[in-house]
Amino acid sequence: MRMNTGDTELAMAAAGGDAKAFAILLERSYDRLFGLCFRLMGSRAEAEDLCQDICAALPTKLARFEGGSQFSTWLYRVAVNAAHDRRRRAVTRAKASQGWGDWEVNRTEVNKEQADAQDWLMQAIGTLPDDLRDTVALVMDEMNHREAGAVLGVSEGTVSWRMSEVKKHLKAIKESEQ
Amino acid sequence: MSDEFDDLKRAFDSAMPAPDAAKRAANLALAQENFAALQGSPSAPRPISDAPKMGGFGKGLRTMFDALSSKAGLTATTALAAFGLVMVLPVLQYGPPDVFTQEPAVMIEAPIMEQAEDFAVGAIAQDAVPAPAPRMMSKQANRTRVAPTAGLVADAPMIMPEANTEAFASAPENSLKVTSETPVSTFSVDVDTASYAIVRASLMNGQFPQKAAVRIEEMVNYFPYDYAAPESGAFATSLAMMQTPWNENTQLLRIALQGEMPEIEARPPLNLVFLIDTSGSMNQPNKLPLLKQSLRLMLGQLRAQDQVAIVAYAGSAGQVLEPTAASERDVILGALDRLAAGGGTNGQAGLRQAYALADQMQEEGDVSRVLLATDGDFNVGLSNPDTLKDYIAEKRDSGTFLSVLGFGRGNLDDATMQALAQNGNGQASYIDSLPEAQKVLVDQLTGVLFPIASDVKVQVEFNPATVAEYRLIGYETRALAREDFNNDKVDAGDIGAGHQVTALYEVTPVGNETQVDALRHNAETSDGPNDELGFFKLRYKAPGQAESQLIEKAIPTTLAPDRELEFAAAISGFGELLRGSERLGVWSYSDAVSMATASRGEDTFGYRAEAIRLMRLAASLSE
Numbered sequence: 073m074r075m076n077t078g079d080t081e082l083a084m085a086a087a088g089g090d091a092k093a094f095a096i097l098l099e100r101s102y103d104r105l106f107g108l109c110f111r112l113m114g115s116r117a118e119a120e121d122l123c124q125d126i127c128a129a130l131p132t133k134l135a136r137f138e139g140g141s142q143f144s145t146w147l148y149r150v151a152v153n154a155a156h157d158r159r160r161r162a163v164t165r166a167k168a169s170q171g172w173g174d175w176e177v178n179r180t181e182v183n184k185e186q187a188d189a190q191d192w193l194m195q196a197i198g199t200l201p202d203d204l205r206d207t208v209a210l211v212m213d214e215m216n217h218r219e220a221g222a223v224l225g226v227s228e229g230t231v232s233w234r235m236s237e238v239k240k241h242l243k244a245i246k247e248s249e250q
Numbered sequence: 251m252s253d254e255f256d257d258l259k260r261a262f263d264s265a266m267p268a269p270d271a272a273k274r275a276a277n278l279a280l281a282q283e284n285f286a287a288l289q290g291s292p293s294a295p296r297p298i299s300d301a302p303k304m305g306g307f308g309k310g311l312r313t314m315f316d317a318l319s320s321k322a323g324l325t326a327t328t329a330l331a332a333f334g335l336v337m338v339l340p341v342l343q344y345g346p347p348d349v350f351t352q353e354p355a356v357m358i359e360a361p362i363m364e365q366a367e368d369f370a371v372g373a374i375a376q377d378a379v380p381a382p383a384p385r386m387m388s389k390q391a392n393r394t395r396v397a398p399t400a401g402l403v404a405d406a407p408m409i410m411p412e413a414n415t416e417a418f419a420s421a422p423e424n425s426l427k428v429t430s431e432t433p434v435s436t437f438s439v440d441v442d443t444a445s446y447a448i449v450r451a452s453l454m455n456g457q458f459p460q461k462a463a464v465r466i467e468e469m470v471n472y473f474p475y476d477y478a479a480p481e482s483g484a485f486a487t488s489l490a491m492m493q494t495p496w497n498e499n500t501q502l503l504r505i506a507l508q509g510e511m512p513e514i515e516a517r518p519p520l521n522l523v524f525l526i527d528t529s530g531s532m533n534q535p536n537k538l539p540l541l542k543q544s545l546r547l548m549l550g551q552l553r554a555q556d557q558v559a560i561v562a563y564a565g566s567a568g569q570v571l572e573p574t575a576a577s578e579r580d581v582i583l584g585a586l587d588r589l590a591a592g593g594g595t596n597g598q599a600g601l602r603q604a605y606a607l608a609d610q611m612q613e614e615g616d617v618s619r620v621l622l623a624t625d626g627d628f629n630v631g632l633s634n635p636d637t638l639k640d641y642i643a644e645k646r647d648s649g650t651f652l653s654v655l656g657f658g659r660g661n662l663d664d665a666t667m668q669a670l671a672q673n674g675n676g677q678a679s680y681i682d683s684l685p686e687a688q689k690v691l692v693d694q695l696t697g698v699l700f701p702i703a704s705d706v707k708v709q710v711e712f713n714p715a716t717v718a719e720y721r722l723i724g725y726e727t728r729a730l731a732r733e734d735f736n737n738d739k740v741d742a743g744d745i746g747a748g749h750q751v752t753a754l755y756e757v758t759p760v761g762n763e764t765q766v767d768a769l770r771h772n773a774e775t776s777d778g779p780n781d782e783l784g785f786f787k788l789r790y791k792a793p794g795q796a797e798s799q800l801i802e803k804a805i806p807t808t809l810a811p812d813r814e815l816e817f818a819a820a821i822s823g824f825g826e827l828l829r830g831s832e833r834l835g836v837w838s839y840s841d842a843v844s845m846a847t848a849s850r851g852e853d854t855f856g857y858r859a860e861a862i863r864l865m866r867l868a869a870s871l872s873e
Contacts, residue, residue, distance in 0.1 A: 089289050091282070098281055106269040116267045120277075123269070127277040131285035197258075212259045235255070242254030 083143040087134050094131070101147060104213075108148060111209035112155040114197040126154050141222065148215075148223040152206045159202065200241055207234040423829070424729070426721045428766050429714040433784075435722050436730040438742035439507070439706040439751045442671070443690075444656060444680035446472035449828060450860075451682040453867050459828060466825035467724030470752050473821065473857050475814040477508040477750060484510050484703050484790065485745075487803055491783075492811035495819060495845060496837035499762040502822075503720075503755040503805070504815045505710065505786060509702050511748040517700060520556040520619070521573070521611040525604040527624035528562045528589055536682065537658040541623050542586050544655070544687030549583070551692055552576035559607045560585050563600025573611045601641065608650045617700060618650040625658040643741075649794075651701065655690070656680040689855070703790040704744040705798065708753065709735045712784040716807055719758040719765060723822050735789060738798050745790070754822050757783065783807050816849035817858060824865050839869035 079100065085093035105126065110119040133150055137143070197205055203224075210220040217231040224231070427435065445468035452459035480486035488506040524545060532538040552558070553576060560571035560582075571585035601620070608618045642652055654671040656678065671678035679690045707730060712720050734740040745751065758764050788801040824842045826834055843865045850858045 086285075091285060091289070094285050095278075095282060098278055102274060102278060103269060106274070107266060110266055111262055116270075119267075120270060120273050124273075124277050124280065127281035128284055130281050131288045134285075135288065208255070208258070212262055239253055239255050242258060246254055 079143040080139055083134060083137050083146070084139050087137045094134070097143070098127070098130070101144075104144075105147060105151060108151050108209060108213050109155070111197075111212050112151065112206065113158070118158070122151070122155055122158055125158065126151055129154070145219065145222050148210065149225075152210075152223060155206070156202065199245060200238065204234050204238050204241065207231055208238050211235060423831070424722045424724075424726055426719050426765055428719055428764075429712045429717045433714060434709060434711045434732050435720065435755070436707065436709045436732050436735050437722065437725045437753070438728045438730055439708060439745060440467050440725060440728050440743050441471060441745060441749050441751060442468050442678045443472040444678050445469055447680040447682050447686055449825075450864055451680075453864050453871070456871065458868070458871060461829050464825055464828045465724060465727065466822055466829070467728070467753065469825045470724065470754065470818050470821050471750070473817065473861070474855070475506065475750055475752060475818070476851065477506055477814065479508060480510045483801070484792070485788065485801065487786065487788070487801070488814075489786075489803075489805060489809055490812045490815040491809035492815050492819065494756055495841065496823060496834040497756070499764075500719075500756050500758045502815065502819050503757050503783065503809070504818060505708065505753045505755070505805075506814075507706075507708075507745070507751040507788070509745045509747060509749045509751075512700070512702065518615050518617050519613075520552065521608060521616050522552075522556065522558050523604045523608045523611070523618075523620045524558065524560045525600050525620055525622045526560060526562050526570075526589060527600075527622075529625075531625055532657070534658055537625055538589065540681065540684065540687070541655070541657055542589065543684055544681055544691055545586060545623075546583065547684070547687055548691040549576065549579060557611050558582055559604075559611065560589075561600055561604045561607060562589055563603075569603065569607065573607065605645050605650060612649070620645075620650060620652045621655060622652060623655040623657060625656065654678045657682075689857070700747045701744050701793050702747050702749075703792065705738070705740075705742040706745050706751075706788070706790040707735050707740075707742045709787040709789075710755070710784050710805070711787070712757070713779070713782050714760075715780055716760055716783050717757050718760045718762065721756045723754040723756060724825070725753065735787070738791070738796065752818055754818060781807050783809075813849045813851055817846055817851070820846035820849065820865075821861060824861070824868070828868065839865050839872060843869065 079097060082093045082097040082100075086097055102123075106119060106123050109122040109126070110116065113119050113122055130150070137146060197208070200208065206224060207220060210223055211217070211231070215223070217235070218228045221228045221231045442465075445463060445465040448463045449459045449469065452463070477488040478486055486508045488504070488508060490504045490506075491501050494500040494502050526538075526541065528538065532541075549558075556576040557573045558571065558576055559569070559573045562568055562570045570589065571582060574581050576582070601622070604620045604622075608620055612618050646652070652671065657680075679686075681687050681690060709732070728743065730740065730742065783805040786803045786805050789798040790801075791798045820842050823834060823837060823845070824839070827837075827839060827842065843862055846858065846862045846865060850862070853859055
């Protein structure tokens with residue numbers, strides 16, 4: 073972990089209501105958090121939105137931070153969960169829009185075409201199942217498998233296995249493109 | 251080693267944008283604002299009003315627009331579908347109620363994508379990572395603030411199974427009152443039980459309910475109690491008092507009402523109009539399919555002279571079943587089966603049509619009721635929520651009442667449901683499982699459908715000579731002004747046949763340690779009678795009457811405890827724990843379990859046993 077040990081202490085202080093500690097902590101962590109959000113979501117706009125979600129909810133969550141793990145690990149966990157929530161909402165919204173007749177069907181088609189035209193990043197990350205998607209985002213963020221496991225609540229071995237699955241998936245995508 | 255992963259990583263690294271500076275600043279500011287708000291007032295105000303604000307109406311529409319414009323949403327759908335899991339759900343049984351049936355098994359289409367996601371999340375949730383509060387994530391305007399109501403922030407260590415746009419009616423907890431300053435406590439009765447079902451659904455899902463969803467009086471009133479039936483008149487009162495389990499300085503005072511049970515055989519014919527929400531959002535296993543099953547159960551309770559009609563409302567409202575005698579079961583069941591979910595919601599047009607049908611069915615002496623079954627999404631085509639409320643109130647005065655059955659979680663708009671039912675003199679119930687449908691629609695059918703008293707208000711005047719302080723537990727959304735008690739124009743809750751209402755006060759007898767110091771310049775001691783705790787007054791209107799009747803009774807200091815009170819106390823303590831109350835000191839879920847177990851009694855329907863299981867679940871989750 074690149075975050076220095078001070079972060080966890082700052083987080084403890086912030087959990088206790090120290091606004092200054094919270095401000096410093098957030099300032100320090102934001103860019104890194106944004107990077108992870110980008111890797112999780114695959115597009116800048118989505119990453120910005122996810123960051124906003126996290127920032128809005130962070131004070132409440134932090135109040136329950138007990139220092140049981142490093143702050144960075146904890147923050148990544150929050151981010152991964154927030155990403156899950158966002159994706160889930162996207163799915164539900166899409167479902168809610170079903171059954172709106174031809175007009176909506178046409179619209180959906182147009183949207184799909186646009187989505188197809190999006191770059192490889194979105195595609196590659198988008199076709200991965202959630203658990204693989206989270207794992208890949210964390211590992212790309214220079215985390216080793218043990219650290220990623222700590223964030224995801226799985227063992228190091230599971231992370232390694234998932235990474236081999238990721239590689240298989242990516243390979244398949246690439247082959248289908250060629 | 252260069253492989254696809256490295257390619258991807260390189261692509262990501264090179265494509266990695268710098269965070270937008272303005273957005274970054276805005277997000278940081280938002281976080282700090284929320285941080286400050288959190289420190290300031292963890293539980294904060296919401297207007298105390300009998301009828302919650304109708305804020306939920308526009309929300310669904312926004313969700314809908316989001317859906318239509320969310321390209322990312324659509325991509326995600328296609329992406330996730332490829333890895334979806336096919337769930338095989340157990341087939342529904344008609345056996346004795348297993349209250350822990352979670353999946354209302356009637357479902358045919360498993361929500362594949364969501365299930366897949368839930369599993370993925372489950373792995374992470376094991377670590378008890380608090381998931382981001384779904385409410386806070388909603389895309390409201392551009393910025394999401396911490397609403398000042400603590401409960402709105404879900405602090406459940408798990409994930410909601412659906413996009414969460416739930417809105418709950420809540421109000422700040424009733425504060426402690428000093429008898430010499432405010433001797434009179436006034437509230438409207440509440441026989442709704444929706445809150446308990448929501449609490450149960452959350453706990454069964456492995457998460458704590460949102461604090462705002464926990465309304466203690468609704469939890470307490472969920473359970474049938476063994477109160478004596480009235481010998482004459484519409485009500486019997488039942489008083490009892492016991493030592494407060496979590497505070498040695500206070501006593502719990504119970505004031506309970508038992509409504510009379512008119513002879514069921516002689517009941518007037520019923521006209522029921524089922525107004526069924528068939529919007530797209532109902533297309534989930536715990537919504538439309540469960541609703542069909544529920545109504546099927548209810549049908550068994552109706553008689554040949556009763557009439558049933560069905561109106562479905564989605565994009566456009568439509569009559570699905572013309573008024574039909576309840577004896578023609580096949581016709582009614584066939585119409586139910588043909589219902590399918592799809593389209594937006596037009597609650598208002600549906601309501602108009604349902605009321606029109608009810609008018610058409612009305613004959614001299616009949617009881618007419620519209621039963622609205624929905625997940626609370628009244629979103630498309632509604633211009634003015636107040637018009638809808640007024641409309642319901644007007645129809646109520648003309649004799650057709652409205653009850654609301656809530657289904658599903660996610661966009662259940664609790665506040666709207668409450669407001670509609672309260673305006674329509676009906677009951678709002680939340681149905682999360684078939685056993686719950688059985689309780690609401692079969693066991694308590696008579697109470698739900700036949701009002702015996704309306705605008706029931708309770709006023710308790712405490713005696714400063716014997717009671718130093720008191721606090722009404724729950725009923726926050728039901729508080730009335732002192733002068734409203736005698737004002738017959740002020741609407742209040744209604745009580746159906748056989749209904750019970752239980753209210754608990756935590757009182758500090760004079761002489762015990764009080765939480766508020768007595769005022770130095772208010773040394774005036776009361777000359778009230780020393781053998782009375784207070785005086786209890788009840789106002790209600792008989793069905794169809796405009797003038798209220800009054801029941802009065804002194805509350806003696808010599809009340810004994812009883813088993814029913816003990817159980818109610820355990821439930822009330824359970825509710826306080828769920829609300830995160832600090833008043834309970836070291837009293838914990840396991841204390842609630844032992845107390846509820848000791849006072850379980852006969853428990854014919856197993857409701858209390860279920861509550862004990864929920865308490866144990868909460869105890870485990872809190873560790």
